[in-house]
Amino acid sequence: MKNKFIVHPYMPNSVPETKKEMLNALKVEKVEDLYKDVIPKHLRFKGEMRLPDPIFSEYELKKHVEKILSKNISSSDYISFLGAGCYQHYVPAVCDEINSRSEFLTAYCGDTYSDHGKMQAIFEYCSMMAELVDMDVVSYTNYDGGQASSSSIRMALRITGRREVILPKIMHPEILSQVRDYCKHVADIKFVDYDPVTGQTDLKDLKNKISEKTAAIYLENPSYIGILEEHGQEIADMAHEHGALFIVSADPSSLGILESPANYGADIVCGDIQPLGMHMHYGGGCAGYIATPQEKKLVQEIPTYLYGITLTKVEGEYGWGRALNERCSHGSREDANEYFGTECGLWAITAGVYLALMGPRGMEELGETIIYRANYAKNLLSKIDGVKAGIFDSNHFKEFVVNFDETGKTIDEINKRLLDYGIFGGKDLSKDFPELGNSALYCVTEIIGIDEIKKLVAALKEIV
Amino acid sequence: MGNENNKARKRNFHQARWNEPIIMEMGTKGERGILIPAVEAEVRAITGEIESLIPKGLRRKKAPALPEMSQMQVLRHYLRLSQETMGADFNIDIGLGTCTMKYNPKIHEVFVRSHKMTDLHPYQDESTVQGILEVLYKMGEFCKEISGLDTFTFQPTAGTQAIYSNASVVRAYHEDNGEGEERDEIITTIFSHPGNPAAASTAGYRVITLMPDESGLPDFEALEAIVSNRTAALIITNPEDTGIFNPRIKEFTDLVHSVGGLCIYDQANLNGVFGITRAKEGGFDMCHFNLHKTFSSPHGSQGPGAGAQGVTKKLSKYLPTPTIEFDGEKYYFQYNRPDSIGKLRKFYGVPPVVLRAYAYVMSLGAAGLKEVAEISILNNNYMLERMLKEIPGISMPMAEGVRRLEQARLSWEKLKEDTGVGTDDIDRRIVDYGFQSYFTSHHPQIISEPFTPEPVETYSKADIDEYVEAFKEIANEAYSTPEVVKTAPHNAALSTIADPEGLVNYEKFACTWRGFKKYIQP
């Protein structure tokens, strides 16, 4: 089977006669004659790659792959309370319709003329994100929200010429790991404590830690554990007094109802657009955004593409192109460079479709529904014996910590049991944040309704 | 035989042109595009009203000025924009050389759009994601065979992030050996992707770029002169973007090893060497593949892609966390990796792209992948033979008489001297013929008036013939009616030449509608 000759559907010139005709035109016998003088013998791979026998028919391939995929249990098979940076929101059918269009799906780096529509769609994404974030500049996507945070921090290092960054003690551990690697040789990281009662930033501790060495204070709002930080403006003022930048990572699904960090003093707002119309894709739906005011000192440090609008000779007609490209490799200051490459264009277009469908009212209702339902779930869970939901005295957005200390059971045990009920329990926090005890991070989006929440409560009652 | 069927056609192409307004100026107040579940009274009864659930200062004061549109109007707008986009599915996309614009099998879309893929949360219990873990694990095994290296990760979002990750591994390795401080230089070549020097520099390295010698290849003598105990690594592409394969690559890697440096193989140009030569034979310690290029994932209007990063055994422990392991019964994540460089991306890369790559390898097998390389070499040489013989004003500078592998860097320098028509003009004109605009070259342009085609295995002889004929015609136009080429495009979605001022001048720059309205056209 393996070495049997076939004409492959993905390779028109595997037809022997065609191949012969082309080889004749080149006056050689076989394809190897074209590279035998170019790739010397000692570099040639002598054996054959040990790969499985190929599956040539599309039907059998489908059967094979679907059999593997059927081993997965998805979050639509079960009820999921997982969040922590990747969220199951409803994805409107139009979003999938648009991002499966061949035109967008298979385009790449075509430009102003041939890919006019793509450029406009991405400009529109940036324009709508700009409204949501209430800032004038939004970059083309970053790899993911963690990369957006990492790049935002490096922007601040370059702008201030300083090395120190203050991060919240409770932040997304994977983003923290990204930041650590990305800023390894350019930044010194300090952590600001949280208030033991509210879980919000400990302003006193921040005051002690901030100095003229601080390049930036970085916060997540809502925080990794869903808490809404109320002292944004005070923190911003503190940062600005010391000549530091204030960076806030904000979940865009919250911004229809919550104030944008831009309006409580953030200099850079960043985050992940996955909630805006992307499926979770096992984490593959994530993509980052960075927003800034239209200030040269900030704009010139944005490391990814910016699609600039240009005029044409026709009144009211616009074109687009990659703008201010010299930004991408500033040579003037120490450690100024950042790299970028193929980021997440398709997710930008999709997020644009999502925002256009939702409109201002939709985004507000989304935020409302999430807050209501998350609070409802928190409320019901707290009533279970031995379970404490929302261990901090603060308002939450779509996530909250649930503590099971009094049940004597580990999160791992509880979550394993929940599987029997067709439920994915919240993300286990006990390893990353042992100080929170035996806790899990529960997430409730607009698609988790009364029924789902009641099922969770019933299951937990039985388990604990 | 298909020859009669396949006489190169001249199309009377015209791209859709809708003059679609900016979405920010569309819709009517009150229209809705989609509704979400409403909150039940029972919920409110328990939680109280929304005002009590949001801290005072945090309630949004002014609604975002998003468009208010009904569903069909949104759909139609985006469908029109899609028609103004030249996706690879629609054209003979040979022009985007180095991008490997091959066919993206539609059956793969069926797989990745299954809820068994789309609706997986990355923190689900491992027992519920054995399918996708199996795919990720097995694709890693495939990559080992394709490269000859020992361990792979798919955590990088795309090729450049894989390069960055490799540079981070280099740093971790030398730090471990107590040489982190002194080894502060990474060497690369001028024809390598700009991501190589940029990623190395982001990782904190000084970058030294080898310029080519007369053969068009990086100068070995120069490498000899610059390697030292400061050398952390060599990052090199082979074949380079010129399509020229460096036959002395083993001498390069041996030399760098002899001073204690590591060797990274940027395999963005893997398509022409599948099964013919590998990272291992070249003496490399690390490599990366672009799964969205060589392994058939659609490019998605620039991502998401996926980078496969591979290393030899001694470097395995530095790879990003987690890795995927198999204990004979089940697949699982290994987080206990104290020497790892950490995370590059939340969770684990872009799994749907890996799924497509898995299906791609399964549909071809070892012999099929080698056939991919051979046909892409055949296609390229056939195309070059025709282009260089038949098209006036085109040439293939450097390394005369040396065959290119899967792509080539050509030059319109002579045409420009003869007619004043240069590569950027032709690049706009080709759009009128129904092709995607092509890739010229990365900066800086060593070859003037460049053009870098890559006729991958997907394209038929007839496709290639049509492509060559189109350029022949444009070159003839350049000699007879140069104005037609210089004022192109004429039949594209946007045919009026855009004023580039806003792209180069910060004072005229805007990348959002509100920025434009505020600062450029109040």
Place this chain on the structure above:
Amino acid sequence: MTKKIGLIVNPVAGIGGRAGLKGSDSPEIIELAAKMGIESESRKRSEVVLTEIYKFRDKFELIVAPGEMGEDAAKAMGFNPMILGEINSGSTTSNDTEKIAMKMMDMGVDLLLFVGGDGTARNIYNAVNTSITVLGIPSGVKMHSSVFSITPKIAGELISKYFQNGMGTREAEVMDIDEELFRHGKVVARLYGYLKVPNLANLVQGTKVGGIDTEASIMQGIATTVTEMMKRDNEYIYIIGPGTTTRAITDKLDLESTLLGVDVLYKNKLVAKDVDEITILNLIRDKPAKIIVTPIGGQGYVFGRGNQQISYDVIKLVGKNNIIIVSTIEKLTSIKNKTLLVDTGREDVDNMLCGVYRIITGYRSEHTYKIK
């Protein structure tokens, strides 16, 4: 507002070359050429450029020097130009070029085109310095300056882009060789100054804008790298050659440097300005030294063109390992032979200098290049 293009043709440029006379800077040479029956090359070249820009003639007003210095060619190509200045037809001199160039500067031309060689470039430089943008159309024998477009046709193209899209400018070297010595087979090139020319590297084609750093920010990067090194190796004396790239280094140190000459630094202070060979030798007699130079002109000379003060004796004393070459990558890639050249006047020193160099091209960025 309609833009203004000025045109000055040196009618005798290139005559000397075709007569094998190496340049045409003196009346004797011109006379000699005329006797040999050589016709003007510059007229033909002017016409090529004018044909190219004729297509968008409604976009600009053409202002020309009289007679064979522009008017004749312009009229022949269908223009109806404004004529500026007076000349004695048949016996024009470099004086005419300078006078008319000054007039054009005063009336505010947006771009001054001149057709000629190094000598003409010097005349233009004397008249306008860097106050207006100029572009040379190559028609001379000696073309060491980097103010010329590659061909007249490409000049036409460039002008069209310049007016359609606007673009940045850069400072380009005006070099010339001592005519008398040159005719006797000895090349002694001098750097005379800089003219402001349209920036080819930033040439905006259609709307395709490459990932190109602005020249200024690249030079900043080079300067940062070099000053970091100076801080580290602070026991050295630094001999700084002429040029805008090396000037960026002294600017970064807030030092008043000599653009066209050689300066000497020690511990970030200027110890001698615009020095000659003897002064350098005296300064480095008992201290280790490094030389920082940039290739000059389009031919890529590192030594022997415009920086003869850094003589073979200086180079020998300093040593090959202490030579630091800095350059923007644009300048490097524009060098015709893709290798750097030296002409110190001593073969053994030239040979000693051959080999691979790490050229500092940006912030912590280097490119390898060979001196041959």
